[in-house]
Amino acid sequence: MKIAAVRATPLNLPVTMASPSGAAKSTSLSLCLVEVELDDGWVGAGMTAITEEEVIGSIVNEIAGPALVGLDPLRHEQAWDRLYWLLTPRGQSGYAGHAIAAIDLALWDLKGQILGQPCWRLLGGAREQVPVYATFGFAFYERDELAAAARAWVERGFRRLKMTVGHHALQRRDEPRNPWDVIAEDVQRVRAVREAVGPDVQLFIDANCSLDYLHAHWLAQRLEAFGITFFEEPVAQNDVGNLAKLRAATRIPLAAGQNEVLASRFRDLLAAQAVDVVQPNACITGGFTQCQRIAGLAAAFNAQFANGGAWPHHNMHLHAGLANGSLVEYHSVAVECCKLVFDGLPEPQQGVLTLPQAPGLGFRPNRERVRELARRPGSRGVGKA
Template structure:
């Protein structure tokens, strides 16, 4: 079991069923990164229902159909009739089963979504927020940074730069104190020089006092990443995220040795064992596990604790619904280091409408950690049904 917490109530409650709800919303205007164009926001929501009617909610990262099949056909039969408060034991059972069934291609995003729902359910049964079950909060609020500033379908670099500058200014106007830019403009047929021009234009417009991070979404090889990284050093960039494909740990380690700008990564890695290898190689200075894909709250907390022990910052990757935001806040609240919340500002009607009370920035650019039981949020079931989608 991860962490210690107050005595649990409801230990006689059992899991009645596990349900999945695929949701999707087409976007009015596509946006892009180095990995391609996003034309819709879509997620697999997991519901774990206890026999007393209490419901826990989770979210899976990645392809809906594959995650749905794994949850419904493999994980759900393993959980029915089990104690929902036994999150650690159930995580180990399911992870072992997935390793046996899928070997090195295990779909840990499916496990992650179920794990989130179990922690939400466990917290509701205990009458406590998840961060208390994980050992207690070090932070009541978490400073947020605005992710966005994606690519648009334009013909000229100056048009793209103008769009990003306007969006960056708008996000500062919302109350954000930090921003993260997308680079990797090869999607639009431009090279690394265009990426550096974009970063420089934003820095010049916003000045030196606004922390700026950049995310390449695995766009480069090592020589190109070194060139962009040195420009990032000159421009005072806070971190250089996913410069390389996730399998190139030797390349990440080389960048970390040769560059002063912190190297960040983690959304493409899953499980403690993988992050332990990353940390052993000192391949990143900022670890970014995603609770919806790294193994859920159970495994993300283990990853974060190992990072803290090795003096590596852990700032979870977040790019989902209010479920992902709430779960990330619950974990982030327990971390002893300075933490940040990634708060996506790109087009996402699901993020804005799925929770009955959307997250908001306070006057200091921070988001309060939910204090109600479980993940601390309520979903609007009517909106959930409006977004429901059949991927098959």
């Protein structure tokens, strides 16, 4: 068996979310689907997201893919190392890491299909189910809609909920949009959700790297009273110094890492005691191959290893496979995007995802729908809803 072709399909996917008031909320997310085909017909599929999907498509189709033709698909460490030195020879991060992640996932999908085992078993088979937290609380909800949506998710059996804060306050300062007004409203939004769901539901918040230390500190101080389980990506650039300083200044645990692509960044976060939870994402942080290494770092530092950054149906394999796997993010917008692309996605029951027994990832891209989606005109919006 040899790799015969690697192809990428960039997609920008419009999603309409219903609000509790009945009003439709429109948003979008981008992803890039990557398929690795073997000379005997096997095809594995991976993906990456939260980036410029067309750039990833060009990297895979023009540079990374051709470099893998002729390799043994089961030797994923060889392929990963070749891609690392091809795309990131001086420690660059960003687009290259996304491309490596998507290809690595496709190779693991192939490995599972060829060996007749689901990926989570090949990764270690620590458990057959993983707990999930529902990311539901987006900026497009008004305060009362947010509270109603939180109640609705609890009624569906979810006892762990995450909402966004900060709302790209630094990125959008030129609107003008005063960051102080943004975070003052965040306090009221968190209050409304906590009052709606009561004290026993775990509540997580995520600033998506959209605040500086000053605003993140102010916000954390005022949210401590609401029993926040962790504050994800509170400061811009996952700045290690600012994270360490914030962690020392708040009782709220901090989490970060979903958009990092170098294992050394996680080493630095852990060594500086800057976070309580590391969150590599298999679709971004170098695939299963590198995320296993980062999980080992987390274990060595006795830190929690969890999933941030959405795409639960790929990350569930990682957290079911490894002994220190834990929470998987069930990002409601990202899940709707995945439903457009893939068939056979498992649904959570009472806040738990049960892993598939089918070989590989256990779900497949619907190529007819993918072709139709790829032809659609649309804006090239990226990021996290």
